[in-house]
Amino acid sequence: MSNVTIPVGPQHPALKEPASFKITINGERIERADVRLGYNHRGVEKACEERNYIQDIYLIERVCGICSHSHSTAFVLAVEEIAAIEVPKRAFYIRTIIAELERIHSHLLWLGVAGHEIGFDTLLMYSWRDREIVMDILNMLTGNRVNYGINTIGGVRRDITPKQAQEILCGIDKLEERTRYYIELATEEVTLINRLSGVGFLSHEDALHLGAIGPTGRGSAVDRDIRRDDPYLSYPELQFKIVTDDHCDVYGRTLVRVGELMESYGMIRQLLQNIPEGPISVKAPRKIPAGRAFSRYEAPRGEDVHYIQANGTDMPERVKLRAPTLANVQSVARMLENSYLADVPIVVASIDPCFSCTDRMISLRTDGPGEKLMSWPELHAFSLDWNRKNRGIDFTNLNKRLIEKKV
Amino acid sequence: MKEKSLLQELESKFPQLEGKAVIQRARRIFVDHPHDSFYEVFDFSVKNLGCTMLCTLTGIDEDVMLAVIYNLGRDDGILINLIVRVPKEAPILKSVSSYFPNAVLYERELVDLFGMKVEGLPEGYRYPLPDNWPEGQFPLRKDWKQNHDNAGKEVQSDV
Amino acid sequence: MATQLFYLLIFPGFLFLSAFGLFAEYADRKIYARMQNRIGPPWFQPLADFIKLLGKETIIPESADRRIFLLMPVFALTAAVTSFLYIPMWDTHALVSFNGDAIVVLYLLTIPTVTFFLGGWSSNSMYSTIGAVRSITQLFAYEVPLFMGILAPSLLAGTWSLSEISAFYNAHSWYWLVNLPGLAIALIAVQGKLEKVPFDIPEAETEIVGGTFTEYSGRLLALLRMALDVEMVVVASLLAAVFLPFGLGYAPITGFIIYLIKVFFIIFLMALVRTVLARLRIEQMVNFCWKYLAPAGLLQLVVCLFVKGVMLQ
Structure with a gap:
């Protein structure tokens, strides 16, 4: 096996908190390790x-x-x-x-x-x-x-x-x-x-x-x-x-x-x-x-x-x-x-x-490169939509409809 | 008292420091400092005053100047705090990572949070701000205010 | 035809084995938990996990080799279920038997490991690939001691059929004691086959996330886990049949209970091993298997040959 790079983190079962280790391995041996921190900067x-x-x-x-x-x-x-x-x-x-x-x-x-x-x-x-x-x-x-x-x-x-x-x-x-x-x-x-x-x-x-x-x-x-x-x-x-x-x-x-x-x-x-x-x-x-x-x-x-x-x-x-x-x-x-x-x-x-x-600060973002961030209502709407499209289940206003049904 | 003798040693080597260095309490020496001879004093402290570790670098926004405290520790617990000031317009420091490798991360903090320029800082990831952090925003400067929420939306009110 | 189908699908085939496998997983987890001073899961937990996984979305990575990725869990389960047909339970007769089925069973039990390798490799993720390589590396280390451990009793019995092996020990009542070191060897080696501590290196969670199974989800993961459960039952039954061949030939109900006791005893021993040990590194594992386990297996073979040559004359 030639050299491969394995990401350990930012999300990884071995790490209880986010940090990123880029590990270059040859077989099972590590050749290089790069550490990246800062995922938890909260200001x-x-x-x-x-x-x-x-x-x-x-x-x-x-x-x-x-x-x-x-x-x-x-x-x-x-x-x-x-x-x-x-x-x-x-x-x-x-x-x-x-x-x-x-x-x-x-x-x-x-x-x-x-x-x-x-x-x-x-x-x-x-x-x-x-x-x-x-x-x-x-x-x-x-x-x-x-x-x-x-x-x-x-x-x-x-x-x-x-x-x-x-x-x-x-x-x-x-x-x-x-x-x-x-x-x-x-x-x-x-x-x-x-x-x-x-x-x-x-x-x-x-x-x-x-x-x-x-x-x-x-x-x-x-x-x-x-x-x-x-x-x-x-x-x-x-x-x-x-x-x-x-x-x-x-x-x-x-x-x-x-x-x-x-x-x-x-x-x-x-x-x-x-x-x-x-x-x-x-x-x-x-x-x-x-x-x-x-x-x-x-x-x-x-x-x-x-x-x-x-x-x-x-x-x-x-x-x-x-x-x-x-x-x-x-x-x-x-x-x-x-x-x-x-x-x-x-x-x-x-x-x-x-x-x-x-680390000690939260990220400030303007519309720069990187993944899209969702606010909580957006995420909620996305999940409702996803379930309707893929599962045929409509969760919108579920409580309201249940109550209406009972009445 | 050990602190006194350390101070005397420092002042005899650098007469311009006379009156600028104070012993605040046991084991705490603060040395306020003009910029030009700073790195000589730093070098002397590390090599002759037995400073074996760099505890941290602290940046402070002082209106027109940015101050940096180099927090040098001796094995017997005495801290020698060397303070250097650079103008906010052109905040340029020299890296001390050749003395203390772990200074790299502290210096990166100064770069990201205060907008310092550190000469001789090795290449690497930035710390601690994310890669898509906008240019020219230095959160720990006094004139900086957060005006975006976590999702990137602009916040109008001044919180 | 109908009875054949019954055998294959209901008892002792697919349905019985699945239920047994889930229960064995429960027993294993509960024993493990009790020995760690925990409460452990309720009895229906493995079934609940299985049902929940069935309902989850199955995600197939875009870069994965779709066909192999989908097929491998099915293969793994099939191989494990098939191998059970050759193992005698409470009787000295298995459902199917011929001279040489001991070897067939061992090879059928190797197939899940190979499918884990192929599945992990084809999912084309870094963690899976490393897990796959590790599982195949480890296969070469534990397989030889396992074979030697299990073949020693058959050598003593002078047959390659599992049914005949148990018949032999049933007839010569105390000879199985000679094989007890073999049981210890096999017990340690099967920890590698079942990917459990200390040999859970291919799916070491803290190092390579889920190892070979990292990219598997939903129904496919459910099948893989079922395959591992069934494999555990099959391996425990195999060890019980080969190393603990006593108490056979009773009435079906009594015989079945004795069989269950034996299987759960083996499962208890396996849980004990993984409670008291830490996970080894892959190179330590290979070293250990070749340096200590394989020579021990060889010694067991020599002992069996000696016993056969001297005592049985």
Whole structure:
């Protein structure tokens, strides 16, 4: 077989979100991979400039469905820095607890997706079943499974009661036991190891050069973690170690993520033990004084960077966010070179991509080239017409006719 | 304090930066910057100040000028933010992708959303706007307003 | 003539097999789901899927080779149904039998794979083509161990007829134990034939969308899926007849129940295999089949020859 180009995406079963990989293969081997992003650009940054700070928190929380707390925390941290707000310690603790719970849910989700990508659906079902435990905890604490809405400028919106703390500890114990089982699985199951080790190789040098961050970098022995290097929230008061691995492949990244799960359980226990009493928020001004701030945040997928520029009004002058996937995209292109077509899904999944956070705007179209877009009424009319022509069924005014018939 | 010594090193090498660089808080250095010597400062920061990663590029519309913040990170968590300003009429930058390969995507963002011209940017797909995006529309500039809905119909009212 | 037609169309032919196939798919999915800690589908789900697919629009790609594209699902189903006629169920007699039908059955069971290849190739889409190439590559890997696994018992029995094989083991009651390693080999190999994990490489959803079946839709897809279901029943019956030849010769009802138990036991084992394993890459699969499975099959043959030479004298 000579070289052929296969499109993987923008719509593809392996990708949960749109991105396009043009993969040139020779037989089963990949010769070249071109990555194209931008299908999900929603204009969040522009929209933030047209809304006030409180509205922006909720908008930014919806940048990503999985690491929603990461984005909103990074945002409020920057705003609080500009406005010089003294946030109570208890609020920081609560934010950190939610952050670590989010990391647990994200990593468990990843484990399942990784299993699915290599055709190991049992792992998917198991890890997503266990993920329900942490989802329930988040639901109990914040009232929501995702998009928690717990952050506000100056603190958090809900407190943790002692009873809830007890339930969190209970859930964490269960999860820890299950995670031990996954670690055992990852180190013993032969087909799993065969599909993961040596796949998606990213050498330590390449990882440094291409700026791989988060578990992608740590899987290639890049010892970087914002929680330790540029501490924020309550991380300076916690004991934890940065999990790195020198396998430099998907297997290494898996071990890093599973290891981080174990670290997160320990962190949550410490947080709940040492959480100080006190208020959970302070009043913040509506108008934020002029200033600028960068905040960095170790999201489950890597470093989130937010830049806020305030101009003294209640709306920001400029909001810039950089999601971790954008920094890792080039590493994916490198990993794909010389690997097998069968490994594309797992290699792409191994950076835990989140293209919706990466892109941030909806398309504006004038009558240019490209496919025709239909508005909802047009589509509806088209479907009625199609069914009449091809099936001889007339759905127009169906309800009305049914009612008439009854009468 | 490490930030201070970094700043001194920078100022002793480039005396024109005196008073332009500030330590905003621990681990955050902002360096405001004239355009002409910018790439030398950038080069110096990468090679001598231990900046190992480019976190992001941030474009800002400042009326007649466009500002770009080069967000350089060190392994110990110190961020050196180099700010450069170019006129909106002729916004020309040089690519830094030879230092940091992942700068390519950040630079493409500036090209698409701010209408910057980046010299030395490798060929490739545009990002993040679609291919049929009309010429000369730069959404993140302050004077830009969306006047089409998702289906391409023109919207009259100013939302 | 009427009885012949009854055999062909109703029992044990087309109608019975279709119903059995759908039920087997249900059993397979339910067992798989329970082992994954899920609830699984209700019993009528495969039938509902089938009916729904029949009602869907059938889209034929413009660039596809229309004739082959349309014919292949029919061929696949026909081949699978035909091969069932040679397999003894609760008796030591199949509906049709002659010396050499074991080989005919194995070849008839190869035809669906070939039709998947041709159908995928003729649909002229990138994903289908790659799926087609993979299915034929994989055919060359699992077919040899499967043949060796199944032919070892017939060697011991000294006949190439499936009916006579079961008659032989029925007469020599404990000899089937010798063939148990062959059962394991065949079980793994048929995962490739039925395109299930770990050998579902030709239709690996996350890599090449639907593989060979990507462009198929509506009635044609329904037929293809039915062919796979029937093939699963046929393969399970074949393995039951060859490797578990006990409890034969009872009254029809009891015999039929024993037969069902055997078939569902085989289906359970197949579901177990796909629960605990991840999908392999095509080159890992070929390596595994030639390096481990084929030598194991050869060993089984040697054991059978030894038993035949020493014990049966």
